[in-house]
Amino acid sequence: MFSLKTLLMTLFLLSLAYLQATASENQPLIIQLQQAVDTHCDDVIDTPYSANQPLSILPNQCVMYKIIVKNTSTKDLNEVAIKGNIPPYTTLRDNRISAYKGTELQTNIISHDLDSAQINVKLTKLSSFQTVTIFYSVYVN
Numbered sequence: 001m002f003s004l005k006t007l008l009m010t011l012f013l014l015s016l017a018y019l020q021a022t023a024s025e026n027q028p029l030i031i032q033l034q035q036a037v038d039t040h041c042d043d044v045i046d047t048p049y050s051a052n053q054p055l056s057i058l059p060n061q062c063v064m065y066k067i068i069v070k071n072t073s074t075k076d077l078n079e080v081a082i083k084g085n086i087p088p089y090t091t092l093r094d095n096r097i098s099a100y101k102g103t104e105l106q107t108n109i110i111s112h113d114l115d116s117a118q119i120n121v122k123l124t125k126l127s128s129f130q131t132v133t134i135f136y137s138v139y140v141n
Helices: 004-014
Strands: 019-022 029-038 062-071 077-085 090-092 098-101 109-113 118-126 131-140
Touching: 029 077, 062 077, 062 118, 118 131
Parallel strands: none
Antiparallel strands: 019 077, 029 062, 062 131, 077 118, 090 131, 098 131, 109 118
16 A cells, blocks of 8 residues: 555656756757666666656655756757756765766766755766766655
8 A cells, every 4th residue: 555655756756857957058958857766776777767657666765867968069068067856755865976978987077966955967068969868866765
């Protein structure tokens, strides 16, 4: 039987975390947020990443997020900032923000969280037509 807290978590996670992207040159970006369940909080997803499927999540489980950012312009972008709110009743997991170009870990990112309520990732450079994938994880309280 689901508790009220579990029902609230499901409802909050139905609406994906709000994302805001800014670029110093205001160039077009495509941003897609996907989420998946990590039942044991072992950084292994137990459901496929999805942008539009509701999650069934319980307390003491984790939600893994994947943000795909693509520069669709013909110009390189400098200092692209991606901000995402952490859903209520969750806590950002320490040292779980990473960015990849293909399978290569990107070192040109600066990330931090603000009072565990928001992630803030800055890409120092996003080349023309380049795609970067950002991963982070939250623990459901």
